[in-house]
Amino acid sequence: MSLYCGIAYRRSPCWRARLLSTYISKTRFMFELKEDDDACKKAQRTGAFYLFHNLVPLLQKAEQQQQPYLAPQYSLLELERLLGKFGQDAHKIEDSVLIGCSEQHEAWFALDLGLGSPSPTSAALQKPEVEAELRGSFTELRKALFQLNVKDASLLSTAQALLRWHDAHQFCSRSGQPTKKNVAGSKRVCPSSQIIYYPQMAPVVITLVSDGTRCLLVRQNAFPKGMYSALAGFCDIDPAELERTGGSCVVQS
Ligand SMILES: [Zn+2]
Structure with a gap:
């Protein structure tokens, strides 16, 4: 949001007002869906679903060189057909979570086909069969994150965190x-x-260490070739420091 506002401030007041109005409208719509189960069920009927398997998103190869992956969306009808083909009823869709919406108030959901909930009607689907049926592959998000467009990368990150929490x-x-x-x-x-x-x-902190002309970057073996990151870590409360200062935090990388 701050990035969008930064861009908006350099544009006309009219543009800025429209952007803020869209943001508020989307926030209100999301709030309504979170509070009203019936409204959310209705939004599922016209919404779009992203698919996961054991917290790994389904991706397809894209034509574009800059973004080699895209995250396919499915309608409720397509999802019901898919579940029916694998011998499951539509109850599995009850495991889906709301992750965002478009400016036109199309709601976006995420559903994990690999995680089985305690419900007997909601068993896990087999990964290879789903991949073959949907002509995609479940790909580790960390590896694909920077090869997706910004919207999909953001949505899939939100979805993965929420699905993991549930x-x-x-x-x-x-x-x-x-x-x-x-x-x-x-x-x-x-x-x-x-x-x-x-x-x-x-809470997470990310820090760019620089000597003015160069930056200190790190990488893990699991990163794709050419990918580096600034230093980052989760914030945690340090009891000793908290006692001394009356409130502080440290970074655990
Ligand atoms: Zn209880």
Whole structure:
């Protein structure tokens, strides 16, 4: 958002107002879908779905050299046909999570076909069969992130984090009973103890170390050829430092 605002400020006030108005309109629409299960179910009927298998997104090879991968979208109807072909009913779609929307209020969802929820009607689908059927491949997001366009990279990152959170929070930490997600996947509720769980956020710091003309960069063996990163890590509370200063944080890389 700050990047968009930065660009907008250099343009006309009219452009800036339109951009902010679009942002507010999308935010309101997303909020409605997160709070209203019926509205979210309705949005699924006209929305688009991104697919994952065990938290790995389905990608297809693209023609463009700059962005060799694209993330295919599927309609609800296409998804129902796919599930039917693999002997599953549409209940699996209840595992999907809301990850964004277009300016025209087309809602975007993500569904993991590999993760099986406790529901007996929601078993995992086999990866090779799905890949062959959809002419794509489930590709590690870290490897493909910079080979996707900005919109898809951002959406798939959000989707992966949210799907992972749901997979790890299937049961209530107090009563041990299964928790139930709302339609949008913005929260999980324990019907036994009425506790509501919300996806957690982890503060992250990324630092560009420079001597004025050069930058210090790092890379992992798993990175694609030519890919480097600035230094980054999660923020955590350091109890000793907290006691000394009354509130601070350290970086764990
Ligand atoms: Zn509980």
